[in-house]
Amino acid sequence: MGAAEPDEVERIVAEWRAERPGLDPGSIAVLGRVNRCGLLVRNLSNRLYDEYSINQSIFDVLAALRRMGPPYRKTARELAASSLLTSGGMTMRLDRMERDGLIRRVRSTDDRRSVFAELTPAGFALIDRIIDVHLERERQMLDTLTAEEQEELARLLRKLEHRLRELS
The missing domain is CATH 1.10.10.10 (Winged helix-like DNA-binding domain superfamily/Winged helix DNA-binding domain)
Structure with missing residues (x-):
């Protein structure tokens, strides 16, 4: 992914802004990313735990x-x-x-x-x-x-x- 290319979280925020201009979806940019990072960390960690049953x-x-x-x-x-x-x-x-x-x-x-x-x-x-x-x-x-x-x-x-x- 290039630096200028929007990622999924940025696309979601942009879609909400386009669909509901009065709505502030800014929290999604932070909490959506925190949630996604948490899932990715858990998935990567689970691979290690699986190796040790x-x-x-x-x-x-x-x-x-x-x-x-x-x-x-x-x-x-x-x-x-x-x-x-x-x-x-x-x-x-x-x-x-x-x-x-x-x-x-x-x-x-x-x-x-x-x-x-x-x-x-x-x-x-x-x-x-x-x-x-x-x-x-x-x-x-x-x-x-x-x-x-x-x-x-x-x-x-x-x-x-x-x-x-x-x-x-």
């Missing part, structure tokens, strides 16, 4: 536990809060991961009602294999932007995310 949800839990440092554990409630899932949704995810040998459940010695999800050696090895490739692919996705542009985009997206959380 996992999905985005499992990757997120493995990464959250790995980032904790030893003993690589969090409660289901903590994991659910960080992923915006219900506790029921997290329980189902953890059940699958436990069956697959990626995590084990460990009761707290301080509070027997509290149960941790803890990385197993297999889960630890899997996330360590995937994370390098995952981050390299993300770098490739962003390599069209300079470091300064990436920082500015991250700042603007954070501002947008904050506003969306206020509205939800």
Whole structure:
């Protein structure tokens, strides 16, 4: 696609402006593009997850536990809060991961009602294999932007995310 050639989002905005001159479709130029980028990122990421027979949800839990440092554990409630899932949704995810040998459940010695999800050696090895490739692919996705542009985009997206959380 040439630089002067309009893309699909620009065509949609132009069509609305032509069809409804009083309508302001400017938000489509931003949010339409954010949505499209999100879908493309998800599709590219899913290719990697498919190579390892996992999905985005499992990757997120493995990464959250790995980032904790030893003993690589969090409660289901903590994991659910960080992923915006219900506790029921997290329980189902953890059940699958436990069956697959990626995590084990460990009761707290301080509070027997509290149960941790803890990385197993297999889960630890899997996330360590995937994370390098995952981050390299993300770098490739962003390599069209300079470091300064990436920082500015991250700042603007954070501002947008904050506003969306206020509205939800």
